[in-house]
Amino acid sequence: MVTLKDVAKRAGVSVSTASYSINGSSLISSETKQKVLDAAKEIGYRPNGLAKNLKEQKTNIIGLFLSGFTGPFFSDMVEGIQDEVIKNGFELVVCASVDKHRVLIERYVDGAIILNYHMEDELLLSIANEKLPLIVMDRELQGPYIKNVLLPNETGSARAVNYLVEKGHKRIGFIAGSQQSYDGEARLKGFMKELKQHKIAFREKDFLRADFTESSGYLEVSHYLEQMGYDLPSAIVCANDEMAMGAIRAVKERMLEVPKDIAIVGFDDIYVSQYFTPSLTTIRVPRKQWGTIAAQTLFKLLDKQYEFEPEPITIELMPRNSG
Numbered sequence: 595m596v597t598l599k600d601v602a603k604r605a606g607v608s609v610s611t612a613s614y615s616i617n618g619s620s621l622i623s624s625e626t627k628q629k630v631l632d633a634a635k636e637i638g639y640r641p642n643g644l645a646k647n648l649k650e651q652k653t654n655i656i657g658l659f660l661s662g663f664t665g666p667f668f669s670d671m672v673e674g675i676q677d678e679v680i681k682n683g684f685e686l687v688v689c690a691s692v693d694k695h696r697v698l699i700e701r702y703v704d705g706a707i708i709l710n711y712h713m714e715d716e717l718l719l720s721i722a723n724e725k726l727p728l729i730v731m732d733r734e735l736q737g738p739y740i741k742n743v744l745l746p747n748e749t750g751s752a753r754a755v756n757y758l759v760e761k762g763h764k765r766i767g768f769i770a771g772s773q774q775s776y777d778g779e780a781r782l783k784g785f786m787k788e789l790k791q792h793k794i795a796f797r798e799k800d801f802l803r804a805d806f807t808e809s810s811g812y813l814e815v816s817h818y819l820e821q822m823g824y825d826l827p828s829a830i831v832c833a834n835d836e837m838a839m840g841a842i843r844a845v846k847e848r849m850l851e852v853p854k855d856i857a858i859v860g861f862d863d864i865y866v867s868q869y870f871t872p873s874l875t876t877i878r879v880p881r882k883q884w885g886t887i888a889a890q891t892l893f894k895l896l897d898k899q900y901e902f903e904p905e906p907i908t909i910e911l912m913p914r915n916s917g
Contacts, residue, residue, distance in 0.1 A: 596639045605633035654683065656892065657703035660690045661710040661732075667834075667862060667881065674885025675707060682893050701726055705892045708732065711774045727895035729888045732776045739895065743888040743904045747777050748784030750877040751831065753911045754859045755788035757875075758829045761917075763857065767800035767827040769811060769837050778806070778833045781861055785831055800827050804837050811840025819848050826856060829917070835860035835867045835876055842870070842916060857917045868914065875917030878910050 602612035607630060614622045615630035622630075633639075656679050660668065672688065679686040684704070689697060691712075698706055698721055708718060709731040722728045722739040734742050758766055768785050771778035789796050802818055804810035811832065819826070832838035838860030842852050852858055852872055860867060863878035884907050891904040 596637050598639070600637055601630060601634045601639045604637055605630045653702060653704050655685050655687055655703045656889070657697055657706040658686060658688045659698070659706060659708050659710045659713060660688065661712055662690050667864060670881035671709075671885035674882035674887075675889045676885075678886055678889030678893065698726070705729075705896050707888050707892060711776065724898075727892060729892045729895075731884070731888055734776075738900060741891050741895065741904055743884070743891055743907075745777060745780075745879060745884060745907055746909055747780035748787065750861060750879070750909050750911075751781045751784030752788040752791075753909075754831045754861070754877055755785060755792065757911055757913065757917065758831070758857060758859065759792050759794070761829075761857070763827075763829040764794060765797070765800070765827040765829075766794065767797075767802070767830040769802045769804055769814065769830060769832040769841060771804060771806040771833045771837065773803075775806070775833075781833045797827075800830075804840070806834050806836060808836040808840040808843075811837030812844050813840070815841040815844035816847070819844060819850075828855075829853075829857040829859070831859045831861075833861055835862045835864045835874055838874055838876070838916070839867070839870055842872070842874075852916050859917045863912055868912075870916075872915035875914045876912050878912050880908060883907060 598612055598616070599609055601616075602609045605612060607615070607626065611622060611626065612630050615627040616634065656675075658672065658675055676686050687697070687703065690710075697703060703726070705727045707729045711732055715733065715735060718728055718730065718735060718740065719737055722737050724739060727739045727741075729741050729743055731743050734744070755766065766789065768782060770782045773779060786796060799822070802814045804814045815830075830841060832841060838858050841858055845852050845856050845858070850856060853875075858875070860874045860876035861879070862881075863876045867874035867876050887905045887907065894902065
């Protein structure tokens, strides 16, 4: 194995000078640094990152903790995080597990972004500190070393309801996802509040709960239509696009038309929603911007900036053919 001593010998300098050069010390001239770096490259030397990090108590790694990778929602968000991490000279490690992550507890990362409802609030509050700041994207937590970067879910649902009310709808159903989902439940809350604002009564029988997948939306709506016959709402708001697409499939199979018989509005504006038939009216979530802001917020905490609020996320309604 090539060692630092070998690099020093190749460059004709002392071991300490080689070490200072590789670590970018201002005590060493640019000329000497370059000579050492060239020597390291020539003989294939790689610094012992673990030893260096143990000494500095720093890993230059950011952890991203997700509850899973399923569905088309996450890729843009992860890209936004990754871009910022690279820009700041760090590396990104992505974990998807229900475990109480050893990576966090033993501080193998310098900071973490959490979008994993399996991880308990108590765990996150107990490990967040100056040397391990956290960003949470799926809950509201208060702490000096924790920032919430959340989607304006209630606002999005309110816009969907307003859009449908303006089109004359007076009976509107809702398809929710898992109760464990912060975003999903916030979307339901915004929906209910906006109905109340418009003095529109909500019927419990028009409330369905699936699991955010297209197949679950299809199955729940198929069963609902079978039970309800022709006693149906004129519109349905869905907590995400995948369930909305499943709902549209179920409605069309019953020989009903979307939006003529039932208008359907989704949430997220995933890539395929505009190419679905009919194209999906939905709330656009800027997923990459969400990831970017989460990472930017984390790097501010790492820079010991605490007295600020994260940049707000912007959303918009995308009127298409399903609503």
